[in-house]
Amino acid sequence: MLKTNFLILLFIFEIYLIKIIVAADFLSEKPDFLKSCEIKKPQFTKCSTESIQGLFNNIENGIPGFTAIKSFEPFTLNKIRIAQGNSEAVNINVDLSKLKLYGLTKIIVKESKVSSKDFSWKTTLLLPKMKIESDYGLQGRILLIPLNGNGKMILHISDLNVVLYTKTKLYEKGGFTFYNVTDTKIDYNLNGFQSYFTNLFGGNKDLEESTNLFFNENWMMLAEALRPVLTQAIQDVLLDMLQKIFHYIPAQFFVSDIPTPKELYGN
Numbered sequence: 001m002l003k004t005n006f007l008i009l010l011f012i013f014e015i016y017l018i019k020i021i022v023a024a025d026f027l028s029e030k031p032d033f034l035k036s037c038e039i040k041k042p043q044f045t046k047c048s049t050e051s052i053q054g055l056f057n058n059i060e061n062g063i064p065g066f067t068a069i070k071s072f073e074p075f076t077l078n079k080i081r082i083a084q085g086n087s088e089a090v091n092i093n094v095d096l097s098k099l100k101l102y103g104l105t106k107i108i109v110k111e112s113k114v115s116s117k118d119f120s121w122k123t124t125l126l127l128p129k130m131k132i133e134s135d136y137g138l139q140g141r142i143l144l145i146p147l148n149g150n151g152k153m154i155l156h157i158s159d160l161n162v163v164l165y166t167k168t169k170l171y172e173k174g175g176f177t178f179y180n181v182t183d184t185k186i187d188y189n190l191n192g193f194q195s196y197f198t199n200l201f202g203g204n205k206d207l208e209e210s211t212n213l214f215f216n217e218n219w220m221m222l223a224e225a226l227r228p229v230l231t232q233a234i235q236d237v238l239l240d241m242l243q244k245i246f247h248y249i250p251a252q253f254f255v256s257d258i259p260t261p262k263e264l265y266g267n
């Protein structure tokens, strides 16, 4: 009798453990703030836009049990792939580390289109105000100024309009269909770009100050020169963020009539 009781207890305990493990892996219950949309309906894009806006509105602390990203405000990244610009205006190697991004939770989703063919997305976003703080390492020249240094970088970007192209692959997990976000590409424009770099010339303060001043007086040229670097940085941030979110929240919470991977790709 005692042995049976013990076995039952062990069994219950095991089920409990399995539940904890599963619960930590993905979200099995749809939160109320996420709007489900049917892709076969004509109003899908409008509905999906509201759904993705709901996600961003609740992204900080709103997704139960989500631990893959510790904070969205600021959003942090250890390192960004070294980007290489190679043009008239810019010829540099940039190395960004210890990145902190502020402003992601203020994203305005203007449109969220989803292809019913391959479930890729075209998402139009507006970030009214963004601040990027990072350690930088820089070698090369920007706007004809030779630079070779490392220090801290602060960028203030206003009205960043982004068109985001996302490629996905559907997969199955625990009876749900999920998005595997495999690629992000962006087009963007912006309305303001203020930068500040410390230690641009190995401690030469006068040169550093005049260069920072020059950059801010010519911010449009600087932003254009840095476009390849910024594009890469934003794409990397979004890829990392979206992968983590969509490995956690089932795709069918967003698109209720999404096919299973088998239905979409065959066997």
Ligand SMILES: *[C@@H]1O[C@H](CO)[C@@H](O)[C@H](O)[C@H]1NC(C)=O
Pocket: 169, 171, 180, 181, 182
């Ligand atoms: C997601 O896609 C990547 C790249 O194709 C692949 O390596 C990875 O195994 C996929 N993950 C899942 C869960 O399907």
